[in-house]
Amino acid sequence: MKKYLHYIRKKYFAPQAMVLMYHSIAEPESDVWDIAVSPANFEQQLQELKKAGNVVPLKELTDGVYNKSLKNNSIAITFDDGYVDNFSTAKPLLEKYNLPATFFIASGYLGQAREFWWDELEHLILFTEQLPLAITITINNILVEVSLDEEATLNKVLWQKHKVWKAFVEKPASKRCRLYLELWQQLKALPEDELLQHLQSIRSWAGVARSVRTGAISMAVEQLQELEQHTLFDIGAHTVTHPALALHKRAYQRQELLLNKSFLEKTLNQTIELLAYPYGSYNGYSMAEAYEAGFKAAFTTEGKVISEGDHPYSLARFQVKNWTGAEFKQQLQLWKSKKLAAEAAV
Incomplete structure (x- = not known):
């Protein structure tokens, strides 16, 4: 009986976590990829996350996957690409609510007078x-x-x-x-x-x-450095030029990862351990090169919760859309309930 109860607890009450993926905090003329969240809605979303009280740094969540110490229902916040509004708009709001976040940076766009x-x-x-x-x-x-x-x-x-x-x-x-x-x-x-x-x-x-619309460019190197110096924020890798890695040869993938990691580490004087695949595009070569480059974990765009047994080089994230606080709260519950339903069906 005790063995059975242990099995039930392990199967149905295993710790799970979510990683949220943002890109731009702005109100652009159009948003065909649904990656922009208005400042007003972003603040409402942060209010919901603050009330939930379970937001942790991405590094802590990743360590939980490695060490089998994942905090159940914990949530980490991430941003992809390095849009300038991450610094000008997201940063002050994250500071206001004292919520940590990781910013994955495509270094080839930093400080450039060109749009993504x-x-x-x-x-x-x-x-x-x-x-x-x-x-x-x-x-x-x-x-x-x-x-x-x-x-x-x-x-x-x-x-x-x-x-x-x-x-x-x-x-x-x-x-x-x-x-x-x-x-x-x-x-x-x-x-x-x-x-x-x-x-x-x-x-x-x-x-x-x-x-060159100012809202569609990357932050400056100095802004990235200021972001990194804040105790709430960490920086991750996102390649140099934002290629769809799985569509390229292994040598090109290696170059994109190594040059990105090297630039960020030299610029920020810190070790870069986490990677996000641009477009969520990756294959076996991508994972192998991420490991060889010294990354501790890599993240996709696959919308799933994270469990302790997940592969560290294909960890999932949920894309957050331009939802109000109430809509966002419902979506968090929906993501969680899908996981529970999937486990119950096994």
């Missing part, structure tokens, strides 16, 4: 007032050929569609949306030098200069 490429492409294709009638371009040996016809001219109806459209959740809301997705998919698979060359070709086709 996916944001620039989104603005370029969906919101340029006048585009040519059609485009024919070969990217990554794939022909992209789209006729925009009447959609070459942006009108209020089209603008409103683009403002609310969510990629891969909904079908493309227009020909421009379809073009954006096709270009994004092909560009995403390229090394950065090729990606930037094609992006310049797309700018030339559109007849617009490179845009």
Whole structure:
């Protein structure tokens, strides 16, 4: 009987934790990937987390996975990419509620007067007032050929569609949306030098200069250093140029991880132990290279809770969307209940 009760406790009451994934704390013109949370909603979410009282540093949560000492229902907060609003908007709010967070940084964008490429492409294709009638371009040996016809001219109806459209959740809301997705998919698979060359070709086709909207850029190196010096915050790796690692050869993956880790450690004078895979894209080579580079753990974008037996180089995270505090609280309960339901079905 005692053995049976021990089995039941181990199976159904095993410690579990959640890692939350944020990107940008802002209200952009559009948000096709659903990665922006408004400052007002972010503060409401932090209020809910503060009331719950179970937010821990990501390093502590990771140690719990390693040491079989995971605090049940603990939650860690993470940010990907290094948007400047992480420093200007998220940091003061996290300080206000005394909540720890880890920021995964794509070091190649730090301090650069350029937007993250996916944001620039989104603005370029969906919101340029006048585009040519059609485009024919070969990217990554794939022909992209789209006729925009009447959609070459942006009108209020089209603008409103683009403002609310969510990629891969909904079908493309227009020909421009379809073009954006096709270009994004092909560009995403390229090394950065090729990606930037094609992006310049797309700018030339559109007849617009490179845009630099201040809300779509990375923080400065000095801001990152100030962030790291705060006792609440830790810095993690997110590659140099934000490639989809699984789409690249092992040597390229190794270079992206090592150069990113080396730069961050030299800039911040600390050891970087945690990694987040850009786009959640990884394979066996990615995991092996993360281990060889000296990372202690690596995180995906797979929406699951974390348990003590999980592989340290494929730990899951939940993407937080632009929910109000009440909606966020319900979502936390939903994520938790899905795990319990899955365990009960085993």
